[in-house]
Amino acid sequence: MKNSNVIQVDQLTKMFGDFTAVNAITFNVEKGEIFGFLGANGAGKTTAMKMLIGISKPTSGKANVAGFDVFTNAENIKKNIGYMSQKFALYDDLTVKENITFFGGIYGLTRKRIKEKASILIEELGLEEVANKLVGALPLGWKQKLSFSVALLHDPKIVFLDEPTGGVDPITRRQFWEMIYKAANQGTTVFVTTHYMDEAEYCDRVSIMVNGKIEALDTPKKLKEQFNVDNMNDVFLKLARG
């Protein structure tokens, strides 16, 4: 099983001065898994995620992401992962097509491949009519779905999603999760943070961070059994209240 782990984290720690933001976290994520990374505000999720995507150097510990070491090979990690931030990060004053072309270029795709990808993606998202419209004019839900597709443009091994559905209407939120399921079904590993506890149930496994440490990690079903509650919201409340 070890070989199918696309994320391996061992005692990973990050300190800011004398404050320990991430405290010796250890976990693995398998290929094709949807891994929910939960925690209260300030628990250390974003700091942990920044280390995993190669933009923040850990203080100590080990981590291997998509086959590369976070200390020595961060640049290769960036090439092999997709990342969608909670803040909308596409260019508002470029059109849908221009954004796809731009990010395709950044990821080093050929012109031919970008063209192919763009037309598949636009069709799948039903964006034909707005393909030449500025992204800034699209409703939030469409933007989020587009951002997700752009994060997958270069067929990354892992996609990191930081609160991808905040504020999105409930129908679009579900369409978004169907896209996540589809990507996972095709073998892409999905690493996702969310504050919606019903979404935590959609994950194969869920970890919950409290004050820099991972205090629970299992399938939603087992976590509910372990804490003897009916839903993930109550699991979260029991744990994070401490």
Next chain:
Amino acid sequence: MSITVSNISKSYKSVKALENISFNVKEGELFGLIGPDGAGKTTLFRILTTLLIANEGSATVAGFDVVSDYKKIRNSVGYMPGKFSLYQDLTVEENLNFFATIFGTTIEENYDLIKEIYVQLEPFKDRRAGKLSGGMKQKLALCCALIHKPKVLFLDEPTTGVDPVSRKEFWEMLKRLQQKNITILVSTPYMDEAALCDRIALIQDGEILQIDTPQEIVKHYPKQIYNVRANNMYQLISALNAYEFNHSVYPFGEFVHYTDKRTDFNPEDLKVYLEAKNLSNIHIDKTVATIEDTFMELAK
């Protein structure tokens, strides 16, 4: 009536932000505006707090007209915008003092109103607002909105991006404020928070879909909902979406909420269909509608 809104419409150039909105909020009521980003919630808040003028319609807050009596409204309401709007370079205490002073009062005068919230902030009173955590910022913003003892409190998405623990605490605080006879209009994209309001308006694309108590809103759901579960979620959703008799298919936590077009629907038929699609461990049980089910049905 603490807030009256009659036939309010507002456009930004060609974009219609609000279309013919009407509702009333009673004194001491906790009223929720429930809808996603872009629904028009913030525009409505800005009109009611006299920061924006509607194209059509009229509204009153605390008995004053939002256009002709706007100055009186500003003294009678507290407003917590969705975006953190306190002074980042002032400390916790300085911010609170500042807001008390511009409203001609002091922290001491209305301390009982904010006490429960402020005690949690007190250890950090010398910290600059910009250096606080998200949950602490939210508590400080609420204190600043309350310090002049407003009759009506406007809270625009106070819990967006806030974790479930802080969200729960925040709503407990609102319930306590309501006991002190403050009318509260609160907006949220979290459907589960709707159940905590006395009445709610479901809003999408600038229009109100429905107004009622949370209990009545779910009662009006037109169909029987079934919880469906199987061994593989992705394949289950795909199979249900492809089923010719489906009316709606929505993932809901560990289940899929399914409704059928037919009036004589037999769950056994669906089970047979799903088995033919190679799914196993199939469970189909009746369940009751939630606010979110109702919202999605109305927004369809």
